[in-house]
Amino acid sequence: MQFNRGANVVTSDGKGAGHVDRVVLDPKTKEITHLVIRRGLLQKEDRVVPINVVTSKYGGELTLELPSTEFEGLPVFEEEQLIPVNENQSGDPSSTALSPAYPGGAAGFANTGPQYRRETHLNIPDQTVALKEGARVVDHDNVEVGQVAQVLTGTPPVEVSHFLIAKGLLVKEHRLIPAEWVESLRDDEVQLTVTADAVEKLPIVEPAA
Known part of the structure; x- marks a missing residue:
């Protein structure tokens, strides 16, 4: 799949x-x-x-x-929550402090009263990553070798077997990276255990429709 x-x-x-x-x-x-x-x-x-x-x-x-x-009843990916800010804890300095909602339902800025900060919660299991297409693929030395184009599974169908990566601007070259070559994963980056030379030696393939 x-x-x-x-x-x-x-x-x-x-x-x-x-x-x-x-x-x-x-x-x-x-x-x-x-x-x-x-x-x-x-x-x-x-x-x-x-x-x-x-x-x-x-x-x-x-x-x-x-x-x-x-x-329609499944959880949304990102969910915003209002978290009370403890007097002894400043919280995230980039977040906005808000007062409780006015009667009309809108939150207003205030200098007094309970303060809150917005936090974004991802509704995915702990210790997982939400990999996006176009995520950078880098080699063992952090040299970029392409971007994620497809994720392929084998048997069982939930286990990733390969990552199809694309390299180039107008004319793209595609190569299949074995999952065993992946050292770490983040939502916007895949790091490999091998060097860019090893990736270049992989055959160029045509992406499946």
């Missing part, structure tokens, strides 16, 4: 759910736990879908073994 950013996703009752935006995986086991499905253009909404309800179709489209009503 392969996961492409932008791949169309539909529910079991044929409703459009959105498209794949991120792949959530355990950086130690290289197992995929969830997909982040994005819907909307101006007002984007991202929902976290367990991988065990995802099946693939020819052409890269993904189907969820969930009706649209259950999909």
Whole structure:
């Protein structure tokens, strides 16, 4: 199975759910736990879908073994929370201190009363990363060798077997990086255990549709 950013996703009752935006995986086991499905253009909404309800179709489209009503009940990817700021703890200096909401529901700036700060919580399992397409791929010496184009799985279907990387501007070269070559994963970067020379020796491949 392969996961492409932008791949169309539909529910079991044929409703459009959105498209794949991120792949959530355990950086130690290289197992995929969830997909982040994005819907909307101006007002984007991202929902976290367990991988065990995802099946693939020819052409890269993904189907969820969930009706649209259950999909709507899945957690959003990013959730903002208001956290009380302790008098002895300044909290995140980049966050904004807010007073409690006014009767109309809007939060206002205040110099007195309880103070809060906004925190963004990611609704994915602890110790996992939400890898995005286009994440930098660097070698053992932090030399960039490409960007993530696809995530491919083998058997079992939740275990990543390869990362397809792309290199170049107008004309892109694609190579398959074995998952065993991955040393660490972050949401925006994949670091390899090998050098750029080893990557260059891999054959150029055509990406699957």
